[in-house]
Amino acid sequence: MTRNASLRLAPYLFTVGFFILWEIACRVLKISNFVLPPPSAVWGAMVQFHMPLLKNAMHTLWMTTAGFGLSVVFGVVLGLIVGSSRFLYAGLNPLLVGFNSIPKVAVVPILVIWFGVGWLPPVLTAFVISFFPIVVNMATGLATIEPETEDVMKALGASRLDIMTKVGIPRSLPYLFGALKVSITLAYVGSVIGEQNASNLGIGNLITRASADFNVPLIFAALIVLAILGVFLVVIVDLIEARTTKWARRSQMSNA
């Protein structure tokens, strides 16, 4: 087998291997379904509850995408503002770090008081939990423009807006995509927390109800559905990244 082919197969091999090990461990150690169900039992639950899983998964996907979308727009705009001015950077940095240090679970009750139970708390939780990395990375990309590049641009009479659009934004795209991959998984965490506490729908709500029924295989089935959704969105971000920031991956291209 060539090195290339084994590289391409590696993700599948490791994923399948993980589930096989899990199954073997459960059987050999005779772990009760109630503590850690084996993949076969989880699969059983997935088949049995496929309709509610599917329906709630779609809901969660929707909540997450909405929250994530908000945080991309807000994060990029705020990142551009923070990164373009040292005054704003100095002023806003402690506020942002402080805000990010608040556990977002603690924010959900406030959201419930403000908006009641429904779709808004999960979307907003997903949003508040996931915008920070985007702001920071966007601002870093802008703040680290090489001084020579700036001199070349300024000597030509470029305005701040010119420098931002021609240099700042393109060069922060690789930073942004790095942040998006972190953010999207955070957004899932946010929407599920929101659903667990303040929604009648979604995977988070399904997990709450399954745990009330002590239906452990269903909880695990829901967790695996979440993992699949997470991988799905990261893959989409990866694809967009590969198309727009090819230049940042020159080492791999020169090897190809």
Add this chain to the structure above:
Amino acid sequence: MSYFVDVQGVTHVYGGGDGTPAVADLTVRVKQGEFAAIVGPSGCGKSTMMKLATGLQFPKDGSVIVDGAQVAAPLKITGMAFQNPVMLPWRTVLDNLLLPLEIVEPHRSRFRRHKHEYMARAENLLRSVGLAGMGEKYPWQLSGGMQQRASLCRSLIHEPKLLMLDEPFGALDSFTREELWCVVRDLHAERGFTVILVTHDLREAAFLADRIFCMSSRPGRIIAERVVDLPRPRDLDVTYTHVFADIVQDLRHQIKAARVAA
């Protein structure tokens, strides 16, 4: 006699405070079409001089006049190239060259409609520095010397009257460096713009320049000025003649004497 670049008694302190000045009582005068070189030890304020002459910094004292007018804002009639080629990695070489045209008027407003004309101009320029057909490549696919050639092209694309070179060959091996000397020599002969070259290589200064200014270490000021009257066009062989060696040695002595005195 009026000068194209007339830096008179300039003192500059970064940050505008009362700290050590980067340059003090600096006077540099360059005629239209002249090739001037500024040599000196590192950290002597050579780059500060460049920033003052292009309007990126403004002096605390003294006056900076370029092309008959006091410098009050970044000058669009200048092109700049640095030791680091600072090409934008997400743009092809050709698009990097076109960047100044997307910013400087009057090209900026005509850019979309006349893109083909500008692309032809860029390709011409690439050909003249030996980079024909490289426009579609990305900068990081080129060698250091080729990137520096492309960077020269970018500094010339908007046909500046004044070319500022800040140690543009400092990071190159000696063969590539000498090749690029010839490229710059030919471009200057062909287009007749004024050049200010900042360098610490005395041979480079003597080979390329009509007039050489020696700067002292910080705070920088001019301690010697010397005209190089070797006939043009100069061939690289001239660098191995006695006359040339004498010029270089003389420059070296002057800089050394100034360092001892300081």
